[in-house]
Amino acid sequence: MTKLSPQQQRQADARAKKLExxxxxxxxxxxxxxxxxxxxxxxxxxPEPRPEGEKKRRGRRS
Known part of the structure; x- marks a missing residue:
């Protein structure tokens, strides 16, 4: 199992709690x-599936 960042772990825990x-x-x-x-x-x-290789764009600070 891969180690998650603290934020990802909180999100995963919240999702599991919501599903329960x-x-x-x-x-x-x-x-x-x-x-x-x-x-x-x-x-x-x-929604239409994204073409292979196309990723969701995320905003970045300069």
């Missing part, structure tokens, strides 16, 4: 996960 909370809500019935309807799928299509 969601799973608990699903178990208790207070949260429902459902499939999208065809109308919703047409309204919110999946």
């Amino acid at each position: 909370e969601m799973e608990a809500q699903i178990e208790s019935g207070s949260l429902t996960v459902r499939q999208m309807t065809p109308e919703e799928r047409a309204k919110y299509p999946k």
Whole structure:
């Protein structure tokens, strides 16, 4: 396993905690996960995959 920076570790921990909370809500019935309807799928299509080698640009300070 690769070592994460402290910020990345905090983000990973927060994500894991959020997923656990969601799973608990699903178990208790207070949260429902459902499939999208065809109308919703047409309204919110999946984004196009990025071409191979193209990376997301990040702003940098000068």
